[in-house]
Amino acid sequence: MRHEHLVTAKQLSRADVEAVLDRAAEIAANPAAVRERHSDALLGLLFFEPSTRTKMSFETAIKRLGGDVVDMGSVDSSSVKKGESLADTVRVIEGYADALVLRHPRQGSAQMASEFVDVPLVNAGDGAGHHPTQTLLDLYTMREAADGLDDLTVGIMGDLKYGRTVHSLANVLTNFDVRQHFVSPESLKLPRSVRYDLHEAGAKVREHTDLETILPELDVLYVTRIQRERFPDENEYRAIAGEYQIDEETLEQADDDLVVMHPLPRVDEIAPEIDETDHARYFEQAHNGVPVRMALLDMLLENARGDAE
């Protein structure tokens, strides 16, 4: 992978994805080998909106590589409150760090910020935009659990309209030989723009309002949360959300090897009784964020070092 920054999953070719996942697998198999690999590296954390999970995962990743973080902390206590521009903020903080992780509520902010800095910048979510490391860890989990990313049948269920995670994942899956089934209520279907992109990329896509018919064919079921805020009416929310929840009964028709994933946090989408089954891979999926981000940071830091020489 020869990228300087990681702004969007779309910039990743099939070869890029495979390079990161291969490196992640190597690291997961032998974490001791990289324990001191970046012991002089500081990762700057710029989270302009809270995202504990993602932040902890990046922090763990750089520390497992021997490095450390410098954290801007919450926006409430930062220079941003005094009216500083994002361009100024990243240019100051790049003086402290060897790489930056940026999360920002404004779509496009990661791309903009990356143009102002010389150190590698990773987008950890920019509004309705991209969150490419989530996509990479999803792919890693799928590949490990289903033994490869080709000739797979994947179901993606829940809020497909607003779910950034889903759009990015669907997009990158078009690089692989994957049949994608989208399952959602009518009101939360894939946006037209995403559907268009998938068709353009020649993806094998079908849409459903019901899991039942398609469930037996699936190798992977990726569940996402349906948010209360999307519905004006509490009762309507409950009725609809209830139909897209998974429990042992739901999974009776599933293949024994079905892999159930979820980006977490979950609320009621997956019943706790599933946690103890072999289907459940969502905690493993969260944990996979560490080797995947280690691999990515390792590669970006290596690239930056190479450029500097």
Next chain:
Amino acid sequence: MRHEHLVTAKQLSRADVEAVLDRAAEIAANPAAVRERHSDALLGLLFFEPSTRTKMSFETAIKRLGGDVVDMGSVDSSSVKKGESLADTVRVIEGYADALVLRHPRQGSAQMASEFVDVPLVNAGDGAGHHPTQTLLDLYTMREAADGLDDLTVGIMGDLKYGRTVHSLANVLTNFDVRQHFVSPESLKLPRSVRYDLHEAGAKVREHTDLETILPELDVLYVTRIQRERFPDENEYRAIAGEYQIDEETLEQADDDLVVMHPLPRVDEIAPEIDETDHARYFEQAHNGVPVRMALLDMLLENARGDAE
């Protein structure tokens, strides 16, 4: 000590306590010897309510062992706000860390959480429940200052009704040959349940509303804060709190070797003039949190490593 987790001081036998305190004393005597001992360890900090002092002490402890932390930060900015259960949160974060420290406002939460994770978990306070590392550092301070934990006369003064620290300490002291004197206003006496436990354990216990008569007998005086919130009336609070404050005049009748302790923060319970006397051990007591937590983390991480092999 062969425990996997530390949830409550009650689970600690006399031998367990002595093992931790001995290890802490070794570490305090030669901190350089453990400087790289856990250089690959990450300690996950899950503080669901603020407790700066305890958090800094654990953070210092793991860093003095060569390790580092990953911190969930405040609950305001975490997945908990999205409705995630504690069981899910700890299962995700155990994927980042080699051990967890949990503080949570709900009594019993540490026990529950410990059942969901495979890495060692230390309870750093669960509501009105337990806070076992505070007890260990109290015992360590007492042992160092009074030269052993047997044949001691200990006075415990202040809010004995609500003070979690006090209940836990009194409980564990029953493992040693210690005479316990409790000094408090009538309205803040030991709860019946604690008194019952102490009698069951065969403890030598007496209760007083006045320090004066018993002070000359004491080897240790453990002072706690009487909180304004416990009294409906400000004047009543002032009158009562004033009677349980310590200054040079109060201590005129005390033994020259009397050890004065306090879990801190203090407000007016101990006059600043005491700070300069040989009685004052409360800052030392706070500092002792570091070697004690280093010892505990060292032992739990060692146990976990042994289990994994």
Next chain:
Amino acid sequence: MRHEHLVTAKQLSRADVEAVLDRAAEIAANPAAVRERHSDALLGLLFFEPSTRTKMSFETAIKRLGGDVVDMGSVDSSSVKKGESLADTVRVIEGYADALVLRHPRQGSAQMASEFVDVPLVNAGDGAGHHPTQTLLDLYTMREAADGLDDLTVGIMGDLKYGRTVHSLANVLTNFDVRQHFVSPESLKLPRSVRYDLHEAGAKVREHTDLETILPELDVLYVTRIQRERFPDENEYRAIAGEYQIDEETLEQADDDLVVMHPLPRVDEIAPEIDETDHARYFEQAHNGVPVRMALLDMLLENARGDAE
């Protein structure tokens, strides 16, 4: 430099300043040489008011020396809320750390705190009082950019009345052969007390309400922010602030080698078009906080180690 603490820039002799800046230059030239220099050091961060920039810079500094931090976090979540005195807080935290950095809204608090602790304490800003490491990094930047601190003509522009940064800088510049020109609206001129100090020190000082006449003579132009809050009327603010802004047109009459500095964050004081010119040194200035604070911490930790032996 033989100081135990750094409370105010005023305590620094010309020789002290030169010693810190020389050490900083050495470190900047060869950071790898100090990478493990203080690998057993923990720096306690006590920020009683937010200051992300300063905090990140200190955190980077100690980590680039191989050390780490323990951070008190925000005051909202600390023992301070329970009414603990600053003297108690610093005495507890010195038990965790090898040096302390204190920022506090109350003028004089750093001096007071330093009297209670045995580890080195650095003032990172106390209200309208001092912020000596900002002064040191300003001097470092000036020295590097203008090739020495003697025979210089420096303009300082903006809010000269309330700007703590400016008072401290002006004061320390009197140790060097520097002509100082102060440029501000009438209502934001230097306070009489500062002007008095400068005259007492024999400084070459002149005051202006207009940049134009003096600009061609300047080697350095130090711009500060004029804060909206200082003006009762929004229109008055805009009119006045507008006159003290810098853009390419303003700088047409400047020397080609003019160095433009700013403590950041900026709002509109310096047009973004200046960023790309050779004049712009404000990002470099912010970055210089790291080697300067590394040098300072290195020297204070060394002094403390020497005292302990």
